[in-house]
Amino acid sequence: MKFEATPLQGVYLLTPKVFGDERGFFLESWSARTFANEGFDLEFVQDNHSRSARGILRGLHYQTEHTQGKLVRVTQGAVFDAVVDMRRDSPTLGQWYGTTLSAENHQMLWVPAGFAHGFYVLTDVADFQYKCTDVYHPQSEVSLAWDDPQVGIEWPLPAGDIPQLSGKDAHGLAFAEAPLLD
Numbered sequence: 001m002k003f004e005a006t007p008l009q010g011v012y013l014l015t016p017k018v019f020g021d022e023r024g025f026f027l028e029s030w031s032a033r034t035f036a037n038e039g040f041d042l043e044f045v046q047d048n049h050s051r052s053a054r055g056i057l058r059g060l061h062y063q064t065e066h067t068q069g070k071l072v073r074v075t076q077g078a079v080f081d082a083v084v085d086m087r088r089d090s091p092t093l094g095q096w097y098g099t100t101l102s103a104e105n106h107q108m109l110w111v112p113a114g115f116a117h118g119f120y121v122l123t124d125v126a127d128f129q130y131k132c133t134d135v136y137h138p139q140s141e142v143s144l145a146w147d148d149p150q151v152g153i154e155w156p157l158p159a160g161d162i163p164q165l166s167g168k169d170a171h172g173l174a175f176a177e178a179p180l181l182d
């Protein structure tokens with residue numbers, strides 16, 4: 001597994017070692033030992049799997065209580081995955097990072113607690129799977145506006161297109177109004 005730092009402290013792009021043979025491929029998507037060797041002592045309590053159609057954007061989400069670290073990957077299709085630093089004392093507060101995760105590149109993103117997270121689906125179907133370090137806590141969930149101009153995420157949207165959003169994500173909070181995390 002290759003661990004690459006991103007411009008946002010604590011966020012890592014991971015590229016697993018893929019063993020291909022005549023049967024297909026094999027990879028380790030999570031190994032407590034491998035991550036511990038890289039200095040990540042993680043305990044996951046929930047695994048999630050969503051499926052979405054092309055043009056759907058989920059997010060940007062975070063929880064102010066039971067803040068979740070997420071190890072995210074795509075097992076069918078491709079998405080543009082994005083995170084926004086919501087950590088009050090972070091030198092990169094309000095900055096974003098995005099990358100394409102796909103079933104082909106097998107890459108994963110480690111998103112520590114303290115970030116809003118979302119993704120935009122680039123293929124007809126995308127299966128998105130992720131491990132979380134804390135439980136779902138809808139009472140404290142925040143939807144940050146995907147298109148907040150102050151954050152300025154450069155989503156790879158076809159010109160003029162608006163992504164398909166859930167009701168709550170269509171009314172996401174502006175960054176200036178969104179609660180910050182300690």
Ligand SMILES: Cc1cn([C@H]2C[C@H](O)[C@@H](COP(=O)(O)OP(=O)(O)O[C@H]3O[C@@H](C)C(=O)[C@@H](O)[C@H]3O)O2)c(=O)[nH]c1=O
Pocket residue numbers: 048050058059060061062117118119136166
């Ligand atoms: C996230 C979640 C949702 N649900 C339920 C609530 C709801 O009825 C249905 C769909 O929920 P949502 O619309 O919030 O699903 P979704 O928009 O896919 O939410 C997810 O978005 C991505 C970007 C994230 O980062 C995740 O942490 C999570 O917030 O699933 C759970 O039961 N457990 C969970 O952990």
